[in-house]
Structures are given as structure tokens and as C-alpha cells.
Amino acid sequence: MSVNKPLPHDAAKLHVSGSARYIDDLPVPDDCLHLCFGTSTIARGSIQEMDLTTVRNSDGVIDILQASDLVHANDVSPSIHDEPLLSDGTIHYLGQPIFLVIAKSHIQARKAASRVKISYQQDSPILSIEDALAANSRFEEGPRIWNRGDLKRGFEQATKIAEGSIEIGGQEHFYLEGQAALALPQEDDEMVVHSSTQHPTEVQHKVAEALGVQFHNVRVEVRRMGGGFGGKESQGNALAMACAIAAHRTNKPCKMRYDRDDDMLITGKRHDFRITYRAGVDQHNKIIALDVVHYARCGWAQDLSLPVADRAMLHADNAYFLPNVRIESHRLKTNTQSATAFRGFGGPQGVLGMERIMDHLAHDLNTDSIAFRDVNYYRPAVAAEHDTTHYHMPVQDFNLQDMTTKLLADCDFENRKQAIERWNADNHIMKRGIAFSPVKFGISFTLSHLNQAGALVHVYSDGSIRINHGGTEMGQGLFQKTAQVAAEEFGVSINAIKITATDTAKVPNTSATAASSGSDLNGMAIKIACENVKTRMAELLAAQYNKSPDDVAFIKNEVHIGRRVLSFGDAAKACYEQRVSLSATGFYKTPDLEWDRIRGVGKPFYYFAYGAAVSEVVIDTLTGEYRILRADILHDAGNSLNPAIDIGQVEGGYVQGAGWLTTEELVWDDHGRLRTHTPSTYKIPAMSDRPREFNVNLWDRGNLKPTIYCSKAVGEPPFMLGISAWLAISDAISNCGPAYPNLDAPATPERVLKAVERVQNGL
Amino acid sequence: MKLSFLLNGEPQVIEDVEPTTSVLDWLRVNKRLTGTKEGCNEGDCGACTVIVIDENGARAVNACIVFLPQIANKALRTIEGISTLDAPHPAQQCMIDHHGSQCGFCTPGFITSMVAAQINNDTNHDVTLAGNLCRCTGYAPIFRAAQACEGTKSPKWFYDDQSDLRTLAQSVDAKLPTTTDELANILAEEPETTLIAGATDVGLWINKDLRDIAPMAFIHNITEMEHITEHSDHWKFGANVTIEQMRVWSVDAQASLTPLLTRYASTQVRNSATLGGNIANGSPIGDSPPALIAMGAKLVLLKKDTTRTIDLQDFFIAYGHQDLQSGEFVQSILIPKNQNNLRCYKISKRFDQDISAVCGAFNLHIKDGMVQGARIAFGGMAGIPKRAKHVEACLTGQKWDMNTIKASHDQWSQDFKPLTDMRASADYRLSVARNLLTRYFYDLSDNPTEIQEVSA
Ligand SMILES: Cc1cc2nc3c(=O)[nH]c(=O)nc-3n(C[C@H](O)[C@H](O)[C@H](O)COP(=O)(O)OP(=O)(O)OC[C@H]3O[C@@H](n4cnc5c(N)ncnc54)[C@H](O)[C@@H]3O)c2cc1C
Ligand code: FES
Numbered sequence A: 001m002s003v004n005k006p007l008p009h010d011a012a013k014l015h016v017s018g019s020a021r022y023i024d025d026l027p028v029p030d031d032c033l034h035l036c037f038g039t040s041t042i043a044r045g046s047i048q049e050m051d052l053t054t055v056r057n058s059d060g061v062i063d064i065l066q067a068s069d070l071v072h073a074n075d076v077s078p079s080i081h082d083e084p085l086l087s088d089g090t091i092h093y094l095g096q097p098i099f100l101v102i103a104k105s106h107i108q109a110r111k112a113a114s115r116v117k118i119s120y121q122q123d124s125p126i127l128s129i130e131d132a133l134a135a136n137s138r139f140e141e142g143p144r145i146w147n148r149g150d151l152k153r154g155f156e157q158a159t160k161i162a163e164g165s166i167e168i169g170g171q172e173h174f175y176l177e178g179q180a181a182l183a184l185p186q187e188d189d190e191m192v193v194h195s196s197t198q199h200p201t202e203v204q205h206k207v208a209e210a211l212g213v214q215f216h217n218v219r220v221e222v223r224r225m226g227g228g229f230g231g232k233e234s235q236g237n238a239l240a241m242a243c244a245i246a247a248h249r250t251n252k253p254c255k256m257r258y259d260r261d262d263d264m265l266i267t268g269k270r271h272d273f274r275i276t277y278r279a280g281v282d283q284h285n286k287i288i289a290l291d292v293v294h295y296a297r298c299g300w301a302q303d304l305s306l307p308v309a310d311r312a313m314l315h316a317d318n319a320y321f322l323p324n325v326r327i328e329s330h331r332l333k334t335n336t337q338s339a340t341a342f343r344g345f346g347g348p349q350g351v352l353g354m355e356r357i358m359d360h361l362a363h364d365l366n367t368d369s370i371a372f373r374d375v376n377y378y379r380p381a382v383a384a385e386h387d388t389t390h391y392h393m394p395v396q397d398f399n400l401q402d403m404t405t406k407l408l409a410d411c412d413f414e415n416r417k418q419a420i421e422r423w424n425a426d427n428h429i430m431k432r433g434i435a436f437s438p439v440k441f442g443i444s445f446t447l448s449h450l451n452q453a454g455a456l457v458h459v460y461s462d463g464s465i466r467i468n469h470g471g472t473e474m475g476q477g478l479f480q481k482t483a484q485v486a487a488e489e490f491g492v493s494i495n496a497i498k499i500t501a502t503d504t505a506k507v508p509n510t511s512a513t514a515a516s517s518g519s520d521l522n523g524m525a526i527k528i529a530c531e532n533v534k535t536r537m538a539e540l541l542a543a544q545y546n547k548s549p550d551d552v553a554f555i556k557n558e559v560h561i562g563r564r565v566l567s568f569g570d571a572a573k574a575c576y577e578q579r580v581s582l583s584a585t586g587f588y589k590t591p592d593l594e595w596d597r598i599r600g601v602g603k604p605f606y607y608f609a610y611g612a613a614v615s616e617v618v619i620d621t622l623t624g625e626y627r628i629l630r631a632d633i634l635h636d637a638g639n640s641l642n643p644a645i646d647i648g649q650v651e652g653g654y655v656q657g658a659g660w661l662t663t664e665e666l667v668w669d670d671h672g673r674l675r676t677h678t679p680s681t682y683k684i685p686a687m688s689d690r691p692r693e694f695n696v697n698l699w700d701r702g703n704l705k706p707t708i709y710c711s712k713a714v715g716e717p718p719f720m721l722g723i724s725a726w727l728a729i730s731d732a733i734s735n736c737g738p739a740y741p742n743l744d745a746p747a748t749p750e751r752v753l754k755a756v757e758r759v760q761n762g763l
Numbered sequence B: 001m002k003l004s005f006l007l008n009g010e011p012q013v014i015e016d017v018e019p020t021t022s023v024l025d026w027l028r029v030n031k032r033l034t035g036t037k038e039g040c041n042e043g044d045c046g047a048c049t050v051i052v053i054d055e056n057g058a059r060a061v062n063a064c065i066v067f068l069p070q071i072a073n074k075a076l077r078t079i080e081g082i083s084t085l086d087a088p089h090p091a092q093q094c095m096i097d098h099h100g101s102q103c104g105f106c107t108p109g110f111i112t113s114m115v116a117a118q119i120n121n122d123t124n125h126d127v128t129l130a131g132n133l134c135r136c137t138g139y140a141p142i143f144r145a146a147q148a149c150e151g152t153k154s155p156k157w158f159y160d161d162q163s164d165l166r167t168l169a170q171s172v173d174a175k176l177p178t179t180t181d182e183l184a185n186i187l188a189e190e191p192e193t194t195l196i197a198g199a200t201d202v203g204l205w206i207n208k209d210l211r212d213i214a215p216m217a218f219i220h221n222i223t224e225m226e227h228i229t230e231h232s233d234h235w236k237f238g239a240n241v242t243i244e245q246m247r248v249w250s251v252d253a254q255a256s257l258t259p260l261l262t263r264y265a266s267t268q269v270r271n272s273a274t275l276g277g278n279i280a281n282g283s284p285i286g287d288s289p290p291a292l293i294a295m296g297a298k299l300v301l302l303k304k305d306t307t308r309t310i311d312l313q314d315f316f317i318a319y320g321h322q323d324l325q326s327g328e329f330v331q332s333i334l335i336p337k338n339q340n341n342l343r344c345y346k347i348s349k350r351f352d353q354d355i356s357a358v359c360g361a362f363n364l365h366i367k368d369g370m371v372q373g374a375r376i377a378f379g380g381m382a383g384i385p386k387r388a389k390h391v392e393a394c395l396t397g398q399k400w401d402m403n404t405i406k407a408s409h410d411q412w413s414q415d416f417k418p419l420t421d422m423r424a425s426a427d428y429r430l431s432v433a434r435n436l437l438t439r440y441f442y443d444l445s446d447n448p449t450e451i452q453e454v455s456a
């Protein structure tokens, strides 16, 4: 049995020895050229004059490209062709690529690019939500609005109403490996591109467009990324296209990697949001009216902002039944980096908004916040009837009642809460807080046609197996999980399986590895491909030994045909000699999806993944500093394909989510310059920021839907468990006085201190 | 420049290379040893961590901000040089067993940090690994891996390198002075020479600002400046003493400095950064000046044929302007002993490896419940590290209690007009500075104020 085993990451040995290769590690010929963008230093306006003389005369410079040199498409956009690779003269944000330097070395390219002289006609940039609303600067014609029930009546019946607003900061991906690409020109107009991308097919398309060739001329290969988190879904397009164009022009290999500061200045980040709300509860503490407005700062180009903002709306309920609800979503266009995909894809902002509302209501109702959540949960899977979400999808797998009960018992919640109260009574400078938060996360791409995957499986005549699929490996363990699926199917040990780099020439027309869908889609495609080969093998072997294919079993590196036993290798050899094809493709598409994003009605998700967390923190009321003391998590990964990998996703997701809401602060100045474009100013969690005590368990019930071995997607959902840390900080602050802390995110020490002062002063 | 050193046990002699080539670039581009990764090129992520060995032992440093001349006469170990495929180092096996790698990009840096810590027998993993960022794992499995391989013996190659170094041909170069006299001469001839000590500042000028810093001199080989010596009423620190050396010293000699110094950057940066550099750069947000000023430290400045000693607080004149004459350099720092009431508080967004938004050092002389004297100095509150003279005056001669502290409320804005930047607002800086005096009061009276010491 391979599935369900806590096997290490497939490349763990390579990682620890430094021999795992990332793009910049690939051996390249000595004549490889290196690229760097020259970028704008203003946020909005147009170029009046550009003097490239010193750039051209700089050491090692081979060539410089401007928009006018691009013969074919000047467009890196994954959506509506609004994002030129090189500026056409108009500047939309500070950091926008304007020209491309081709030089003999990386450092020479960087030095040259920095020597440009540009004079601009400056316009005043649209930076804030207020600026954008005032200028009606937005994507789509107006806000998207979804309604369900009768909001007016809901508010009339409400016995308590809370109103408020929360600012939610964005987030830099800070994948440890920066964006990188390498293009190798081939004969006959072909181009091979190695790209650190979650979406090789899109890179293939964009490169083909940039070169003016058909898709089949471009082969994109991705062995692994040094982290992606959504930041390499569309943001790698620019580098891959630049490399391909330069490689085509010079007929030399071309490589580009962003220096970290460039990476942070040029690429998009998580959308920051403002969420305003008005919520009403009835006398049973049930929410009967909710009016929510989302304002998302999308940056200058559309990129993936519409589906991101949609997903925020789709998760505006988190885990709670909302009979009467209205959600309005503004997708604002600003002169800042084009915000993009980031783990959770808008979901976290929607969930945080709702958890804030729950926290605020529980505070104002002076009621136990967990009991309050429980009352408002969707009805459980076992109930006779099911509630529907605000987008009219029945919730038929809800399990948070049981998960909550188990988690609270496991982490001794009640006793700890009381102990914390006693401790707080004795401590005036420091305060502790504890909080619970659940997550329900919808699994599937909301653009339904993306929910498909292909795979390719080869069995060689010695019984060794090579598999390939459209999913990319960015650390999440997808390759190992799909290898485990193949090993399971063929009944062979895991080292019989070789996993190979994602390659558009092997499996075509793939979707991005995103939306947590990687193992659901590709695992299933691999399984189907394996079944196709197995069926042929079984038919042949059964015929040889006069048995029915049903009598053939693949177990423990052997093939059993009735009572006859062959090693898997011998079986493969026998099939080969009988001219049976030992190679097959597999194709999977998620069933039962339908979705109307304009009306906000349908079944956009195949199922939901659930999780629950309790965090405990301590804050210093003199400085606003804090520590996460302990976190306990129960997460639903269904019937886990690999519990070690899944727990890794949960731990990593929690810390990344907590980072988003605590120390990770993006600061732009009045000119639209991102001031936090280095790791010395933008602070992701470090070793000592992890919870000192960290208990993660998986909820071991299988998915009710027939997903791959009844597992559940696990990439994104645990990210939102970090919300419990933020709520715990808010809880600690609320010990300083009766007022509601109204904490914004990220809760930097500065924001915490301000909130402490507000609460102390009863504001 | 002709440099010799050991790379993974093999002697290297290199010539014709730019002295500002980083060890990282040289490894990756020239040697095609790509196990050492570039995650930031500014000392902040640890992906490029390598081990430098000399007669003093082994230390982890960030290869992106170490320049080739800085490893002259030393032994360098990279991830490729710590084990063989058949015999992994225990840190490597533990990382596999505990699922310590996901994307794997940070992994070689973590392993080299772990190996260096192990050679030094240091099991405070939160400290030794604070300079290695991981975006995937949330650190928990890496911490478990580090715990699991505690107590491993130092690898044989460590001893081999140390003994091989003794027979290595020494690198000699005019720009690698070995005595203060040589340095004084260099500066007398070319006063505009950029001195490079640990390069944790200068490295960023080169890597990020793409600055040309010639002419330059690497001063880390001046051994007479790398010692801490005890005198009757003070300690003398050579300018080349690293912050890590100082941190280790502080544990027994001036324990109230240890928490501050432990939060100064990361192990890798502390292993390179020098006290002289931290002062000479004149930064208003350097972490050592406030504490040193609060202790009444003095600075010894040397120039060809002259030496002068000044109060450290007078060295900082205005932002970007220090009392350093043409041809002069920092030779040593004199720190008065036994500063029992010294407390230092660093406030930053992230606990570890962050630059201070505010860094305050308090040193009050209290007798019979009365404030007899006060030295309070802050970083991050002005264009230079600066004393809170009005506050000090307001406290001096008063009863040491909360009323006195409250009475000093308005003095803070007399002393400081801080800036708003990406680290903190002016308001926050001022409120925190004020509140830190309250923390100091509780701290001295042994009331718990330290969130680090709270556990669930
Ligand atoms: C990732 C990172 C984190 C950091 N974190 C912190 C932190 O937490 N706290 C903090 O205070 N600093 C921090 N720094 C800044 C830096 O470490 C310090 O300023 C350091 O002490 C500088 O010392 P150095 O030896 O590396 O100086 P160098 O970079 O070699 O030199 C710095 C300056 O001092 C001059 N100089 C050096 N020695 C002398 C001398 N003897 N006489 C005259 N001039 C001299 C140099 O010419 C140069 O102008 C950090 C830096 C990095 C890269
Ligand atoms: S590359 Fe990040 S510390 Fe050197």
C-alpha cells in the first residue's frame, strides 16, 4: 500500500544535498545571455524622453529591447490583454517594465538597466480605495452584487445589529526562489522554455504569441519551483516571454531571474481589501441579515482579479448559514502592482471578513463566541435537510460541529480559557488571548472548464514506471502524491515510479496548478491512465492463463492471475512481447459543476474542505508586541493521500496565514512606491514566530465525494486557520477594556498598541 | 588580488577576480556549485548560508554578502562539501525524516546553519536558525529535525580543514592590511578608501545600490582589532570584534545586553558584522549605539600618527555626519564595566532579524529609591542615536516611581521628533519610547514584562 503513507517528499534527498535543480541551477552553455528589465520610477503618467545611451554603453550589453521592437504580441496578461510586456509609453505603476536589457551576465544586465535616464509626464496616481472610488476606476462596469433572501425583513426582525469595517492588507508571496525563466532556441522556429511557473500551458501560449508561432512550436518544462503560492500562476509570463523573444532575436540561450527587490517591486501580490458590514441577529443569536461590501484593490491590470474577488464573495459566509444576505464587490483599478493569485485566491479575505463579523457580534452580544458560531453553522451532513449557501448551493458535507467539539476537547479549551482569565487578572502589562476559528473552503476552479487534467503513464518492459501529468511541483508534494497513486494502482513499491518534469509536450492543454486542485485532478488522471494500462495487461495475462481479467490482481510488486504469480517486471515483459501497449493517457474532469458568476447562482464547487483551529497568544500592552504561544488544529484532508505532506501543508499554511495577519505589512508611499520591497522591510514569519506549541491533527473521515481515494484538497484551506491567531490577539486586546478592539489587519505591533489604547480609553 | 583558501577541502588560488565578487556568485557562476541558493542577495534569508572555518572555529555566514577577500586564508564549506551521497550528515537525514523540506529552496541554507551550530554545540535552534527563512513549512518540522540531530559529533572535515589551513599559502595584498599601521598608511595615502569590515552594510551598497566602491580596503585581517580585553574599569573592544563575539561575551560580562544582541540580525549576519562597522556607519537605527551610549562608552579613533578618544555620543553629529576625520578609522570601543541597571529594548515588527523601529537603552542610577543619575539613549527616534536629555533631567533627583515616570510624559516630545516610515509611524515611536520607561520600571522591580517568557 502506498496511498495514505507518510512518505517523504519525492525530492527530499535532493533538497538536503543541494542537488535539486531550480531554473538558475540548470547548466547552460557559456554563451547564455542574461536579461533585466528597466522599470518605471513613477506610478502614473507617460514617458517623455528616454535616453538609453549609457545603458547601451554599459559593460557586457548586447542589445536593448523596447515595446517598438516587439514584432508580435506585447502582452503578458492571463486574461484580457491589458498588460504589455514592455510599456507602450504609458506608465501604470511604479516598477512597470519599460525596456529589456540583454547582457553577458546577470549583474551586467542589472547595472546597465539602472543607468537609464527617463523623463516623464507625471499624472497623479490613483492609489487608495478612496482615490479609485472617486475616479470610478474599476474593472467591470460596476460592483458585482449577489442577493439572497429578504434583507430588509431580516434587519426588521433583528434584535441586535452590529456595524463596522475592517482593513485587510495584502501579502507578498515571498517564494524563496524568485521568478526565473530560461529559453533555449531550437531549430525550425522551436523554442524550449524552462520556467518557474505554476502554469506551463499559459507560458506556452504567451511565448507562442510573443514569437508569432503556433503553440506546438513551444515546449515548456517545469521540474520544480522554489515555492509558488499563486505568485507563479501568471507572474512568470513576463520573464518567459522576455527570454523567448531575446533568445529568438539573438539565437542564444537567454536567462532571466528577478533580483529580489525587482521581484517584489514588479510582481503582483495578494489583494488588499476593505470590508464594511452591517449584520443583524435574532433572539436566538442567529444571523438573519447581513449586508457586506468588499472593496478590493486590484492594481493596474485585470490579471486574475475577477475570479479572486468572486471567490472572496463565495467565501463571505465562511461556515455560517445566511438566510438574508447581500454582497457587493468592487474591483478597483489602482496604479499599483497588479494584484494576483495568492493561496486562497480571495477566499481568505472573504473568510476573514465573516470571522470579524462573528467576533464583533459575539462581543456585542456578550455571548460565548464559539457557541455563537455553532448556532450559526450550516446544518451537518447527517441532517435530513441541508442548508444552502448564499449562492444557492446545498452544503451536504458539513462536519464542523463534530470537528469543533473534538478540537476543543483535545486542546482542553475550557480549562485553558479560565486559566487565561485568571492570569490576565494578575497581569497588567501583558495580556493573553485565546480564540477559535473554523474554515469551510470550496474546492474547484470557479471557471468550470479548468477542472480537467491529463496524465501520461509508461510502463517499461522491466516493470519500471514513469509518470507525467499537467500539475506542477512547487513544494506541496503533488509529485509524491501522484506517484503514490500510481504505485497503489500497480501494486508496486514507490521506488518503481519515476516522476518527471511537467512538460507541455507530454500532457497538453493543462490548467494551472492552483485552487488546491493539484492532487484531486492530476491524481485522478494518473489513476485513470494506470487503469488503462492495467486493463490491457490484465486482459492479456488473463487470456494467457485462461482466466478472466477480473482474476488478475496487482499486489506487492506482483501480478496474480488466479493462482499464477508473476513479478510485475515479468508481467510487463510478457505484455511487451505480446505487443500490448504499456503506455496510456488518462483524462479526468470534475463532475457536477455549474456556475453563473454574474447572478451568483449555482454549484461552483465539487465539495468543501474544512478545518478548525485554536490559537493562544500573549500581547504586551506597552508596545503592542505579541507571541503566538500555542496553536491546535484539526484539519479535514479527507482520507489523506499522504498524512505527512498534508500536515506539512497545514503547518505551513497556518504560519503563512498568521504572517499575513500579523507582521507582513505592505506599505506604499504617496507616490505609489512600494516601501517594503526587501526582506529587511517586509517581514514574513521567521523560525521563532511559529507557535511555540503546535499540535496538528487530521480529521480522518473520507470525502463523501468519490475524489481520488476519497482524499480532500489541502493546499489552500489551512491558510485560513491563521485567522485564529489574529482573533486571539483581538481577544487579548479586549481584556484591556469593554470596547470592541476593531483590529485591522495586519495586526502589527503598532496596530495592536493603537487598539489597546482605544480599548483602554473606551473608544 | 591573489587569494588562497580552501573550498570543500580543496586548496584554491584565485587571481583576476573583482574583489567585490561575492562568495555566492563565485560559487554559483564560476564553480557551478549551485547548491548554495540566492534568495535575496542582501543577507536576510539565509538561503546562501555557507560555513567558514578558521582557527577560531566554524561559523555560518551569508555568502551573498561575503566577498572573496573576506575568506582569504580560511576554509569554506558549502552544502556540497558537508557529506557524501552514501553518508549524509545527520542534519540531512533528520530533515528528510521530519519532512523539513517542501519546495527545498531554503533547505541547503538550513542544513549548513544546522551543521555550523552543531560544530559549535549550540542547540538554541530558535537563535541559530533565526536567519533562515522558509516560506513553505512553517518551521515546525525544521525545528523538530534540528532537535532530532542534537548531540551529533563534529564532522571529520572540520578538523581536517583546520589542520590543512595551517599549511595553506597565505594570501597577501596591499588592500588586505594586517596591522593598524598598514591601515593608517592606506588611509593617509587615499583617505577616500572604503573600509570593509564585515560587509553587512557595504555588501548591500554593492549588491543592491550597484555602487562602485573603489578604492577599498578589507580590514578583517587586522587581528589586533579583533579582541575583547578586560581592564580595571572597562572592557576594550577592537573594532573588528563581531557582534556574535560580543553577544557571547555579554552572557557573563553584561547579561542585560544579551537579549538585544541575540535579536541583532541573525547568527549569519552577527558572525560577519563588526561592532566598529555598526558604529562607523553612523546609522540612526543601529542596535549597539543606544546601549553603548547609555553605558557611557568611548571611541578610540586612529589616524596615521594620532589617536584620540571621544565619547561615543559625540561621534554622532547629524544624520550621515560623524566625527570622523579624513584618514581616521575606529580602532576600538571602551565600555565601562558593571552596568547593573542597564536594560535594552528593541521594538520591531518581527521579533527576530528585523531592524529596530525603536531601540531604547535605559541606565538609571538609583539609590535609596531616588534617581541619582540617568542615561537614556534611543535609536530610531532621530537622525542619529540620541540621548533623551529632557527626560533624563526630569527624572534625575526624583523619587523612582510611576508618578515621576508620568511626570516625564511631555519631555519625550522635547527630546525626539521621530519620522514616519515603513517600519512605524512617528506617533507609535513616541508612545512606545514613553511606554518603555514604564517597562523599565517594572523590569527593575522584577515584575514580569517579557512576553518571551510566557508559555502556554
Ligand atoms: C540582514 C541584515 C540584518 C541586519 N540587522 C541589523 C540589526 O538588527 N541591528 C543593527 O544594528 N544592524 C543590523 N544590520 C546592519 C549591519 O549589520 C551593521 O550595521 C553592521 O554592524 C555593520 O558592520 P560591518 O562590519 O558589517 O560593516 P561594513 O559593512 O563592513 O561597514 C559599514 C560601514 O562602516 C565603515 N567601517 C567599518 N569598520 C570601520 C572602522 N573600523 N573604522 C571606520 N569605518 C569603518 C565602512 O567603511 C562602512 O562605511 C543588518 C544588516 C543586514 C545585512
Ligand atoms: S541570498 Fe538571502 S541571505 Fe544571502
Ligand code: FES
Pocket (backbone or CB within 6 Å): A176, A226, A227, A475, B100, B101, B102, B103, B104, B105, B106, B107, B133, B134, B135, B136, B137
Ligand atoms: S521549503 Fe520552501 S522555502 Fe522552505
